[in-house]
Amino acid sequence: CGRIxxxxxxxxxxxxxxxxxxxxxxxxxxVEGEAIQVYNRPVYTKLSTVDQVLDLxxxxxxxxxxxxxxLLRDFSLRLExxxxxxxxxxxxxxxxxxxxxEEFHAYWSNYxxxxxxxxxxxxxxxxxxxxxxxxxFNTEQRSPSNDENENPMAIADESQSLEATLICAVCxxxxxxxxxxxxxxxxxxxxxxxxxxxxxxxxxxISNGRCNPFFDNPEFQYDGGDCCQATxxxxxxxxxGTSIAESGLLAFVGFDNCVDxxxxxxxxxxxxxxxTPLQSLPTSHGHHTxxxxxxxxxxxxxxxxxxxxxGVSSRGFQVYSVERSEWIRQGSVLGIPNNQAWTGSAVALSxxxxxxxxxxxxxxxxxxxxxxxxxxxxxxxxxxPDVHWDTGNSLxxxxxxxxxxxxxxxxxxxxxxxxxxxSESNLNDNLAQTVWVQRGSAPVLxxxxxxxxxxxxxxx
Numbered sequence: 001c002g003r004i005x006x007x008x009x010x011x012x013x014x015x016x017x018x019x020x021x022x023x024x025x026x027x028x029x030x031v032e033g034e035a036i037q038v039y040n041r042p043v044y045t046k047l048s049t050v051d052q053v054l055d056l057x058x059x060x061x062x063x064x065x066x067x068x069x070x071l072l073r074d075f076s077l078r079l080e081x082x083x084x085x086x087x088x089x090x091x092x093x094x095x096x097x098x099x100x101x102e103e104f105h106a107y108w109s110n111y112x113x114x115x116x117x118x119x120x121x122x123x124x125x126x127x128x129x130x131x132x133x134x135x136x137f138n139t140e141q142r143s144p145s146n147d148e149n150e151n152p153m154a155i156a157d158e159s160q161s162l163e164a165t166l167i168c169a170v171c172x173x174x175x176x177x178x179x180x181x182x183x184x185x186x187x188x189x190x191x192x193x194x195x196x197x198x199x200x201x202x203x204x205x206i207s208n209g210r211c212n213p214f215f216d217n218p219e220f221q222y223d224g225g226d227c228c229q230a231t232x233x234x235x236x237x238x239x240x241g242t243s244i245a246e247s248g249l250l251a252f253v254g255f256d257n258c259v260d261x262x263x264x265x266x267x268x269x270x271x272x273x274x275x276t277p278l279q280s281l282p283t284s285h286g287h288h289t290x291x292x293x294x295x296x297x298x299x300x301x302x303x304x305x306x307x308x309x310x311g312v313s314s315r316g317f318q319v320y321s322v323e324r325s326e327w328i329r330q331g332s333v334l335g336i337p338n339n340q341a342w343t344g345s346a347v348a349l350s351x352x353x354x355x356x357x358x359x360x361x362x363x364x365x366x367x368x369x370x371x372x373x374x375x376x377x378x379x380x381x382x383x384x385p386d387v388h389w390d391t392g393n394s395l396x397x398x399x400x401x402x403x404x405x406x407x408x409x410x411x412x413x414x415x416x417x418x419x420x421x422x423s424e425s426n427l428n429d430n431l432a433q434t435v436w437v438q439r440g441s442a443p444v445l446x447x448x449x450x451x452x453x454x455x456x457x458x459x460x
Contacts (some may be wrong), residue, residue: 001025001130001168001176002188004044004057008198013032013066013136013164015114020055041129043100054092055133061108063156064117064131073110075099099367116156135160140279143265149346165198169199176390180204180214191292209238211257228258230371234400239350242302253378298349301399305330317358319369331373334358334365346402348395355401359394366397366419366436367414377419377436380406404436416440 006012006021027035035042040353041059047057054069069075069092103109118135122128126134140157150294168176171184178190182201192201193213204215207224207233210298215223225231232240232255232452296309306327308318316335335358344434346359355376356368366382367373394407402419417436 003169005169007165064112066115067113209235221258228263300349300353301351307347346395348397350401351399
């Protein structure tokens with residue numbers, strides 16, 4: 001195997017320094033390019049990007065060891081920091097090849113190691129040309145000896161076995177195939193066609209927020225829950241229910257691959273994109289849904305959800321989501337009923353429509369869908385008598401629904417809130433609650449008192 005790597009499915013080799021996780025076979029200078037060998041086994045090296053030494057992996061006659069060129073005390077070459085990296089590596093490899101083939105002896109040479117493998121004895125099941133799949137251990141220093149010629153090399157501390165394992169990074173359909181149906185190309189590199197990652201496509205893409213049908217089965221816990229709305233969790237890489245379309249843009253794909261028998265799909269579930277035209281919004285209380293003004297509605301970024309002002313209740317919003325070519329209302333009417341005259345309202349949706357913010361004259365509430373609408377954070381109440389929430393496009397949510405912007409008509413400003421965990425309530429109630437916290441000590445002034453038109457342009 002020409003290249004060995006630490007398997008991503010487990011931890012790396014951990015010590016007092018950062019060790020390389022990729023090692024290339026050390027080759028000689030001859031035209032044939034024969035591999036440098038120690039005790040009839042290849043040597044693997046990698047230039048450290050931290051301390052300008054070569055990390056080494058070689059055989060000592062019975063066990064493999066990991067060390068670096070700075071711990072070979074008989075090998076004195078050290079490079080200057082101003083040497084070019086390519087020249088540095090080639091010079092180290094050339095000199096190291098000479099040392100290992102002409103001077104090194106596993107017992108008599110003066111060196112120490114960081115990690116030692118289990119035994120790889122001849123004519124045993126562990127007898128192999130490379131250290132792949134061997135158990136590794138931390139080192140245990142030998143007791144001091146009066147014999148100056150005794151090798152000070154540490155021995156394996158078999159009470160401290162390591163979880164790090166090595167794999168061959170060069171694929172081969174016969175001896176080292178790619179995992180999970182991936183393709184081994186002619187250059188020895190795996191093409192991860194089923195969504196897995198890793199050099200050999202050995203890391204399944206589960207619990208990353210994206211449903212992968214190949215792993216949607218009991219063996220992989222139904223893709224780690226990614227294929228069902230109730231069990232999917234967003235990640236830094238993917239947003240639940242979405243995928244990257246052929247155009248390169250984020251597209252909604254829904255949860256129609258939810259096959260986990262423990263999960264059910266009712267009217268709250270999302271469905272894939274549809275090609276047939278949508279019906280118009282349903283009627284409410286025998287009357288068509290009434291839009292007071294187009295400014296009192298919003299559509300989610302994925303185009304799957306709309307929130308509209310309910311003209312019947314006059315103080316609330318209804319949220320509708322697409323399900324099989326029809327608009328289905330999600331939960332009850334959202335609002336703050338009172339007997340006062342209606343003076344203004346606003347609404348904003350997150351990218352996927354699972355978070356909605358609504359505004360009244362002096363209050364703002366944010367709700368999150370979880371088999372019903374649950375308030376997210378505290379109700380924001382405006383206490384200043386000469387300042388009130390703006391109408392129209394005066395609410396905005398970010399994609400995830402955890403950053404909220406609120407606009408004011410008077411005095412012409414915008415306040416941004418971040419959703420944060422309320423540590424005090426968490427301590428008192430043993431429940432993780434959230435609160436809206438104002439970002440910055442003062443609002444963002446958005447207009448000149450003498451230029452109201454400039455304010456409306458800025459906020460909309």
